[in-house]
Amino acid sequence: MPDVIVNKQQFYNPVDYVLKKIGGTWKIPVLWRLQKKARRYSELQKDIPHISQKMLTQTLKELEADGFISKQTFPEVPPRTEYSLTPKGQQAMEVIVVIRNYGLQLLQADGIDYEAMIKAEAEQKKKQS
Amino acid sequence: MPDVIVNKQQFYNPVDYVLKKIGGTWKIPVLWRLQKKARRYSELQKDIPHISQKMLTQTLKELEADGFISKQTFPEVPPRTEYSLTPKGQQAMEVIVVIRNYGLQLLQADGIDYEAMIKAEAEQKKKQS
DNA sequence: CAGTATCCAATATGATACTG
DNA sequence: CAGTATCATATTGGATACTG
Numbered sequence: 001m002p003d004v005i006v007n008k009q010q011f012y013n014p015v016d017y018v019l020k021k022i023g024g025t026w027k028i029p030v031l032w033r034l035q036k037k038a039r040r041y042s043e044l045q046k047d048i049p050h051i052s053q054k055m056l057t058q059t060l061k062e063l064e065a066d067g068f069i070s071k072q073t074f075p076e077v078p079p080r081t082e083y084s085l086t087p088k089g090q091q092a093m094e095v096i097v098v099i100r101n102y103g104l105q106l107l108q109a110d111g112i113d114y115e116a117m118i119k120a121e122a123e124q125k126k127k128q129s
Numbered sequence: 130m131p132d133v134i135v136n137k138q139q140f141y142n143p144v145d146y147v148l149k150k151i152g153g154t155w156k157i158p159v160l161w162r163l164q165k166k167a168r169r170y171s172e173l174q175k176d177i178p179h180i181s182q183k184m185l186t187q188t189l190k191e192l193e194a195d196g197f198i199s200k201q202t203f204p205e206v207p208p209r210t211e212y213s214l215t216p217k218g219q220q221a222m223e224v225i226v227v228i229r230n231y232g233l234q235l236l237q238a239d240g241i242d243y244e245a246m247i248k249a250e251a252e253q254k255k256k257q258s
Numbered sequence: 259c260a261g262t263a264t265c266c267a268a269t270a271t272g273a274t275a276c277t278g
Numbered sequence: 279c280a281g282t283a284t285c286a287t288a289t290t291g292g293a294t295a296c297t298g
Contacts, residue, residue: 002246003178006239012179014232014243015157015225021235023152025271028144041280049132050141052272057281078279079278095231096144102224103143106150110135114143117131154291170260181292186261207259208298 021066022092026051026059031085034069035093038084068092150195151221155180155188160214163198164222167213197221 004011011017022028029048033039039047045056060083063069068089074080085093107114133140140146151157158177162168168176174185189212192198197218203209214222236243 002243002250004236004241004243004246006241012154013158013161014229014236016154016232017236018228018232019148019152023148025141025145029142032142045280053281054273054283055271058271073280081280092231095228098227099147099224100143102221103145103147107133107143107146112133112135114131114133117133121131174260182261183263183293184291187291202260210260 018095022063022068022096024059026055027063028096030056030059030063030083031068031089031093031096034083034085034089038072038082040080040082044083063089147224151192151197151225153188155184156192157225159185159188159192159212160197160218160222160225163212163214163218167201167211170210170212173212192218 004017009020011020022031026048029051030044033044033047041056041060044060045051045053048056051059060069060071064071064083067086069083070086072082072084074082104114133146138149140149151160155177158180159173162173162176170185170189173189174180174182177185180188189198189200193200193212196215198212199215201211201213203211233243
């Protein structure tokens with residue numbers, strides 16, 4: 001496999017290329033939450049556990065630079081910003097869903113019923129409210 | 130998304146789980162080369178550009194511990210060791226192929242014809258031999 | 259041949275304080 | 279609200295030397 005260099009970054013193979021674009025800890029959690037509708041910075045931060053301000057900002061900036069998401073700022077008071085998936089981002093989601101489904105399989109093989117955990121968590125929230 | 134902890138490692142979501150298992154720089158290049166047949170340590174090192182002994186050893190160990198590959202040692206002189214995909218590893222390859230195909234698309238959209246590059250490289254080798 | 263062991267550099271992520 | 283800036287830490291990977 002030959003190396004590829006794009007914008008001074010080196011990639012060893014096509015999979016490496018994908019993972020440097022949408023891999024890492026935070027890009028997929030962000031893309032995932034933009035799947036159905038646009039969201040604000042503060043919503044994302046509230047909805048994504050453990051993410052720091054720094055990583056959210058950095059992740060949004062890179063995803064926007066690579067064309068997976070777009071940003072719209074509304075000139076209101078207080079100012080509002082919304083992020084949403086571009087068509088390119090929606091296409092990426094199709095691949096992410098495949099990886100995620102495989103992940104659910106792996107987790108189940110390792111004795112973890114992830115979707116049941118999500119349900120349980122949702123129930124918990126209901127009770128609290 | 131609730132967190133999952135398996136063997137003291139924390140995972141934020143199912144995709145994260147997959148990427149911690151078969152992500153990173155070297156796991157996929159290794160799996161890729163075991164796709165069609167078993168290979169020896171030295172073959173893998175020769176065939177995978179840039180990989181260091183350390184990373185090859187570490188990658189093989191982790192893939193074996195996670196059940197994606199298996200290792201067979203032949204009691205010959207000099208000793209021979211072969212690595213091959215397990216059924217679990219073959220299943221992972223299906224997902225990897227999806228990611229790879231998406232990578233080829235992304236590369237092409239960015240103006241890079243990766244498959245042509247591979248062909249050109251093969252021609253180059255032919256000439257040299 | 260098929261590895262181990264050790265030390266070091268680069269990168270990714272986190273924590274904290276501050277701002278238009 | 280939606281960020282920026284700075285410092286600290288953890289993880290990953292590379293270089294080099296050695297071994298059953």
